[in-house]
Amino acid sequence: xxxxxxxxxxxxxxxxxxxxxxxxxxxxxxxxxxxxxxxxxxxxxxxxxxxxxxxxxxxxxxxxxxxxxxxxxxxxxxxxxxxxxxxxxxxxxxxxxxxxxxxxxxxxxxxxxxxxxxxxxxxxxxxxxxxxxxxxxxxxxxxxxxxxxxxxxxxxxxxxxxxxxxxxxxxxxxxxxxxxxxxxxxxxxxxxxxxxxxxxxxxxxxxxxxxxxxxxxxxxxxxxxxxxxxxxxxxxxxxxxxxxxxxxxxxxxxxxxxxxxxxxxxxxxxxxxxxxxxxxxxxxxxxxxxxxxxxxxxxxxxxxxxxxxxxxxxxxxxxxxxxxxxxxxxxxxxxxxxx
Amino acid sequence: xxxxxxxxxxxxxxxxxxxxxxxxxxxxxxxxxxxxxxxxxxxxxxxxxxxxxxxxxxxxxxxxxxxxxxxxxxxxxxxxxxxxxxxxxxxxxxxxxxxxxxxxxxxxxxxxxxxxxxxxxxxxxxxxxxxxxxxxxxxxxxxxxxxxxxxxxxxxxxxxxxxxxxxxxxxxxxxxxxxxxxxxxxxxxxxxxxxxxxxxxxxxxxxxxxxxxxxxxxxxxxxxxxxxxxxx
Numbered sequence: 001x002x003x004x005x006x007x008x009x010x011x012x013x014x015x016x017x018x019x020x021x022x023x024x025x026x027x028x029x030x031x032x033x034x035x036x037x038x039x040x041x042x043x044x045x046x047x048x049x050x051x052x053x054x055x056x057x058x059x060x061x062x063x064x065x066x067x068x069x070x071x072x073x074x075x076x077x078x079x080x081x082x083x084x085x086x087x088x089x090x091x092x093x094x095x096x097x098x099x100x101x102x103x104x105x106x107x108x109x110x111x112x113x114x115x116x117x118x119x120x121x122x123x124x125x126x127x128x129x130x131x132x133x134x135x136x137x138x139x140x141x142x143x144x145x146x147x148x149x150x151x152x153x154x155x156x157x158x159x160x161x162x163x164x165x166x167x168x169x170x171x172x173x174x175x176x177x178x179x180x181x182x183x184x185x186x187x188x189x190x191x192x193x194x195x196x197x198x199x200x201x202x203x204x205x206x207x208x209x210x211x212x213x214x215x216x217x218x219x220x221x222x223x224x225x226x227x228x229x230x231x232x233x234x235x236x237x238x239x240x241x242x243x244x245x246x247x248x249x250x251x252x253x254x255x256x257x258x259x260x261x262x263x264x265x266x267x268x269x270x271x272x273x274x275x276x277x278x279x280x281x282x283x284x285x286x287x288x289x290x291x292x293x294x295x296x297x298x299x300x301x302x303x304x305x306x307x308x309x310x311x312x313x314x315x316x317x318x319x320x321x322x323x324x325x326x327x328x329x330x331x332x333x334x335x336x337x338x339x
Numbered sequence: 340x341x342x343x344x345x346x347x348x349x350x351x352x353x354x355x356x357x358x359x360x361x362x363x364x365x366x367x368x369x370x371x372x373x374x375x376x377x378x379x380x381x382x383x384x385x386x387x388x389x390x391x392x393x394x395x396x397x398x399x400x401x402x403x404x405x406x407x408x409x410x411x412x413x414x415x416x417x418x419x420x421x422x423x424x425x426x427x428x429x430x431x432x433x434x435x436x437x438x439x440x441x442x443x444x445x446x447x448x449x450x451x452x453x454x455x456x457x458x459x460x461x462x463x464x465x466x467x468x469x470x471x472x473x474x475x476x477x478x479x480x481x482x483x484x485x486x487x488x489x490x491x492x493x494x495x496x497x498x499x500x501x502x503x504x505x506x507x508x509x510x511x512x513x514x515x516x517x518x519x520x521x522x523x524x525x526x527x528x529x530x531x532x533x534x535x536x537x538x539x540x541x542x543x544x545x546x547x548x549x550x551x552x553x554x555x556x557x558x559x560x561x562x563x564x565x566x567x568x569x570x571x
Contacts, residue, residue: 003418003421003425003426003428003429004418006420006421006425007418007419007420007421008420010420011419011420218416220414221412221414221415221416221417222412222413222414222416223412223416223417223418225384225389225410225412225416226410226411226412226416226474226475227433228389229387229388229389229406229408229409229410230406230433230434230478231405231406233433236433
């Protein structure tokens with residue numbers, strides 16, 4: 001088989017299609033993607049003139065997950081806001097810790113925003129929810145301390161932490177309902193994953209069409225005629241072809257999947273890629289081989305496989321946009337399996 | 340070795356072969372001769388069992404069941420990116436042929452040792468034809484079918500190929516070939532089947548051709564007459 005592998009892989013055109021085109025595509029697309037990611041970092045300034053320990057804890061919590069670029073300073077400088085360098089400034093009251101301990105939650109922050117500020121409202125919500133956790137813990141500690149002297153306040157305060165993280169004592173299954181009434185479980189994230197899988201499938205489908213060139217070339221050279229004189233000779237060459245093609249497309253899909261995952265860990269995992277795309281790629285390779293056996297001319301094969309590609313991608317999008325109802329015959333188009 | 344009983348082949352409603360009755364003996368060397376479209380390549384493929392006749396029966400009785408046939412197609416049936424050595428090993432693997440003495444002798448006779456590490460697409464037309472011949476003969480077949488295997492081959496390469504084929508024929512290998520090359524026919528053929536419109540119109544021994552009487556020539560078809568006159 002290694003000779004068939006060598007014969008199919010070591011050609012200039014194949015190398016260009018396999019390596020240069022994806023690298024070119026990624027090198028053009030990545031800076032664009034990265035800049036989009038960077039744009040999502042909303043710049044926020046937090047002013048804490050008394051450098052309080054509780055503010056440090058709060059900042060640690062805030063910076064953990066959300067796409068905010070948080071800058072902590074001691075002095076209020078409204079010019080920064082005027083110049084548009086930050087979306088908003090939140091000034092912390094000097095006695096934050098004392099007031100939280102007392103259960104007094106009025107006007108803990110002063111919120112300065114520019115008239116063009118857009119995403120700072122999100123930070124406000126995030127700040128409020130994070131602060132609320134601390135307040136609830138403090139309230140709980142106050143309540144416990146008023147009933148008993150057995151525990152230390154800090155001990156009770158940090159004990160409350162376990163109710164938020166890291167081992168929640170109960171979990172919630174989040175589900176919502178869309179306009180058609182059907183259940184939409186994390187629908188948006190699934191659709192974006194399906195879209196990435198569709199792009200990878202499309203490229204792999206085109207790759208497989210390219211590799212049928214070898215079948216037509218060998219057929220034109222009467223190579224199959226020669227091999228048919230040997231035991232399973234013709235079948236072996238077709239088998240080698242499909243193995244080589246599967247190795248190439250699976251390898252290609254793995255690399256692209258790894259790159260996408262390294263860019264955004266939420267995007268698609270290698271396992272998810274193989275689990276969802278693997279069977280689809282396998283069936284696709286078999287379909288392409290069968291079409292090259294049925295269509296005796298290269299032109300006929302190109303027309304049928306490219307039409308199928310166009311039809312499949314269209315059906316995929318129509319279903320995604322809700323323009324096409326879920327019907328059994330949609331599954332004749334393999335990419336629909338990714339949805 | 341091969342007997343064809345009233346063999347016919349029809350494709351898309353057109354008769355390519357019709358009523359072919361012929362017999363190939365072990366050790367024969369037969370040239371299929373005729374104009375373009377006479378059905379020479381189709382007859383060769385029917386004899387090689389690459390296509391099934393639509394009418395009639397092909398009988399084949401080889402000495403060994405395993406890979407008795409060698410086929411050298413009209414096209415250079417080689418993988419472009421592989422070296423000559425890769426090809427030999429690939430076909431060794433496919434045919435499970437392990438007799439290295441025969442392969443070494445063939446490489447020597449066909450002058451392949453100098454080009455073993457060269458890729459096929461770097462070879463001249465003549466060299467490609469030599470490799471094409473070598474891979475078809477690699478498994479020591481009992482009968483070899485050559486379809487225009489000498490097209491575009493220079494004299495030196497042709498000489499090597501003919502010499503090797505003659506040697507094999509002397510050892511008992513049957514050779515059936517299609518060519519328009521008078522030089523190849525003279526050097527290799529013992530018999531000649533002349534085809535016209537899908538039928539064998541004449542079967543002649545080469546040794547008899549020079550002694551054909553003018554009466555025989557006059558009785559023969561236009562093509563056999565032309566050939567006989569050319570040979571005389």
